[in-house]
Amino acid sequence: MAPAPSKLYADDVSLLMVLLDTNPLFWTSSYLPFSNFLSHVLSFLNSILLLNQLNQVVVIATGYNHCDYVFDSSLATNQGSENGRMPALCYDLLQKLEEFLVKDEQLHKEGSEKGLASSLLSGSLSMALCCILFYDLDICTASLCLIFRRFFDQGHSIHNPGYVAIMNSIFSAQRSMVPIDSCYIGSNNSAFLQQASYITGGVYLKPQQLDGLFQYLSTVFATDLHSRTFLQLPKSVGVDFRASCFCHKKTIDMGYICSVCLSIFCKHHKKCSTCGSVFGQAQSDNESASNLKR
Amino acid sequence: MPQVKIIAKNFMDMVASLPAMKLDNLYSNAFICEAILRSLPPLAKKYVLQMLCIEAPVSAKSMEEWVLADGSTKHKVAIDRLLQLRLLTENVDRKRETTYRLNPVLQSNLQKLLVCGEVLPREPMPTNVIGKLPSLENLEDFAVEQWECFLLQLINSSQAERPSNISSSTMKVFQRGLLSQREKEAPRLTESGFQFLLMDTNAQLWYIIREYISNSEERGIDPSDLISFLLELSFHVTGEAYNINSLTEVQSSTIKDLADLGLVKLQQGRKESWFIPTKLATNLSMSLTDSSSRKQGFVVVETNFRLYAYSTSKLHCEILRLFARVEYQLPNLIVGAITKESLYNAFENGITADQASCIPWLFYIISFLQQNAHPRVSERIPSVPENVTDQIRLWEADLNRIEMNPAYLYDEFPSREVFESACDFAREWNGLLWEDSKKMRLMVKAEVHTNMREFLRRAKQ
Structure with missing residues (x-):
């Protein structure tokens, strides 16, 4: 209505949720030290905040026993540390992160021996989604950015306990139109993160040169949703769509599906373990009862 | 648009x-x-x-x-x-x-x-020196009040009423282009001044700052210094106090001008003085849309051309008075009507040299009404009744029944052939205004005249 040529420029306001993997088990074995990794990520966060005054960044740390918010740019006090040498963002984030890691360690000790060896993606994902819904999406577009060091892979000896939960949160992200970008640091591709990005229309990236992590992050993940429609971004090739079964958490390409709740099983069961519906007799030839899943 | x-x-x-x-x-x-x-x-x-x-x-x-x-x-x-x-x-x-x-x-x-990461341009002063800082609401109020005072003066000085606390020299700088200063005449709002009043605050701010910067050279200030200072200012934190001594001479004189507009609040302590940026200042570098800074509207326009403005602000009343007849003013309500006379009064202000420019001008009145629509009516589409906007357009069109075009008249053509080919030629150039084939006369636009003369000369040979 009124002369507002600047209107064009305001559609790149974004809210970015960054999920960091802080699982010490993985980082110790990495050839990219955690401290280096953090400095790349901090620069990345700074660059997001630099691009637009209204941009918001929330960082959620994902440990192996709990996950928590470690930084929220809207709450940032902007007061540097006491000696004034470390900038506010780094100081806030690093301090919170340290507290987080200490608490994570403590929880690990208190907890029983079953200590999970994988990061709690499902928990942090749902936290991030809640946080996005909490913010006003009328004025900005939200995206999730997962930065993970080795994630449990299907076919990996470690079974993933949170498979259903993760898939559910991915689907709810899809429903709320929040793209999940994933940056995966490791040797093999992570089928899980690939699927998450594919389903939600985000970008999956496995950086080749870890020294240039910042360049990868800023080139790919600092793109606002509006610009994505006309920028050349990494495309997903060869996404592994295989699902895991609910009973043994094994990756399968053929299995049984409950007709009521769509749970997946690798073997025939008498009763669905998720919704409790009773299945009929399995037929002698498996093909009619089994469903092909891509 | x-x-x-x-x-x-x-x-x-x-x-x-x-x-x-x-x-x-x-x-x-x-x-x-x-x-x-x-x-x-x-x-x-x-x-x-x-x-x-x-x-x-x-x-x-x-x-x-x-x-x-x-x-x-x-x-x-x-x-x-x-x-x-x-x-x-x-x-x-x-x-x-x-x-x-x-x-x-x-x-x-x-x-x-x-x-x-981001660093602040200068450290805010510690609170123990300043004592109590004004609250954000107070600051906001101050900014709005100061800004309205400036706008009011713009309207009022055209009616030569009361002086305000803004120094006249700076006022002149800000008002340039908005008020016409003819000799021996009270300053009048110019057309752009009129449009200016109906713009939203952000756009107004831009306009003023732009004028301020482009006039800076005359005051012996380097425009780039001013730009860099103004941009720097927008990175200060709203509501924090900053020491004036940390500014250069040019900057501190600028700060005083900006304080008149409500961009910063100046305060004096026992020893030192400081400035507190308001929201107006920190929004300066933002290329923000007006929607995000939209204030609550207050105007209800009815289909019978009556206008109710729920506002206590004198400025609003004055702005409405520019194009509507204000009938009565209650403590929190202004009642008026949009009439043909009141609009013509406004159009008279707007129509100066350039006839064609009164279309956007009208657009400003309607968009002002729409933008400031009371929340109760703003949900409705359109927020201003269609018959009212249409009527405003019609009234405005009434004024433009005559269009003036500089033109040349050609007559006494030697033959009908020459006359007709001349008509065709003028049509080709899109310059034929009128023709009378009986008396063999035609009228062309002034800009086609040279071409036409050339054409006729060639036809003669």
Whole structure:
């Protein structure tokens, strides 16, 4: 209505949720030290905040026993540390992160021996989604950015306990139109993160040169949703769509599906373990009862 | 949208129009780098970020590959903007290949920002020196009050009423172009002044600041100094106090002018004095939409042309008075009516030299009513009844029944053939205004005259 040529420029306001993997088990074995990794990520966060005054960044740390918010740019006090040498963002984030890691360690000790060896993606994902819904999406577009060091892979000896939960949160992200970008640091591709990005229309990236992590992050993940429609971004090739079964958490390409709740099983069961519906007799030839899943 | 005379140009266009030398100097200030980066179109921002760590020149070809095919126009716009602001430098090497490089000064400044994060331009003063700071609401009130006072004076001085607390010299600077100063006559609102009053606050602010900067040279201040200070100002935290002693002489005199407008609040302590930026100042570098800063509306227009404004502000009353007949004023309500007479009164103000420009002008009245619609009616579409907007347009069209065109009359043609070919010629040039084939006379627009004369001379031979 009124002369507002600047209107064009305001559609790149974004809210970015960054999920960091802080699982010490993985980082110790990495050839990219955690401290280096953090400095790349901090620069990345700074660059997001630099691009637009209204941009918001929330960082959620994902440990192996709990996950928590470690930084929220809207709450940032902007007061540097006491000696004034470390900038506010780094100081806030690093301090919170340290507290987080200490608490994570403590929880690990208190907890029983079953200590999970994988990061709690499902928990942090749902936290991030809640946080996005909490913010006003009328004025900005939200995206999730997962930065993970080795994630449990299907076919990996470690079974993933949170498979259903993760898939559910991915689907709810899809429903709320929040793209999940994933940056995966490791040797093999992570089928899980690939699927998450594919389903939600985000970008999956496995950086080749870890020294240039910042360049990868800023080139790919600092793109606002509006610009994505006309920028050349990494495309997903060869996404592994295989699902895991609910009973043994094994990756399968053929299995049984409950007709009521769509749970997946690798073997025939008498009763669905998720919704409790009773299945009929399995037929002698498996093909009619089994469903092909891509 | 029709072309308007006052363009709410933004800050960056102004920066871009600075001479190259000054522009390069500006980039040595990290805050300006940041503000300029933020003002860029999204794609251009992206490019800067992408090239931030690349020291070597990047070829234009490889940059084109960054975008998809349907984004090529956006790509061009982005590159043009970057070149215009001298953020990118273009180089054509021996093989005729174009390469781009990021401005090295800007590059190192932005790199520093990325590593260190945002820093404040100056440290706020400790609270023990100042005592109690005004609350954010108080500050907001102060800014609004000061701004309204300025606008009121703009209206009132045209009616020569009361003087205000703004010093007359600065007022003159701000008012330039908005009020016409004829000798021996009370200053009157000009057409652009009228449009100005109906704009939203952000656009008004831009207009004023732009005038302020472009007039700075006459006052012996370097425009680039002023720009860099104003941009820097926008990075201060709203509601914090900053010591005036940390400013240069030029800056502190600027601060005083800005305080008159309500951009900053000046306060004096026992020993030192300080300034507190208000929201107006911190919004300065933002290329924000008006929707995000939209205040609650207050106007209800009924289908019977009556107008109810729920407002206590004197300014609102004065603005309404510009185009409506105010009937009565209650403590929180202004009742008026839009009549033909009241509108003509307004049109008289608006119609000056340029006849064609009164269309956008009318557009300003309607958009003012729509933008300030009371929340109860703003949900309705349209928020201003259609019959009212249509009638305003009709009344306005009434005034434009006559169109003036400088023209030339041709008569006494030697033969009918010549006359007809002359008519055809004029039609071809889109310049035929009137023809009378009986008496063999025709009228053409003045701009076609030379061509027409040439044509007739050739026809004679």
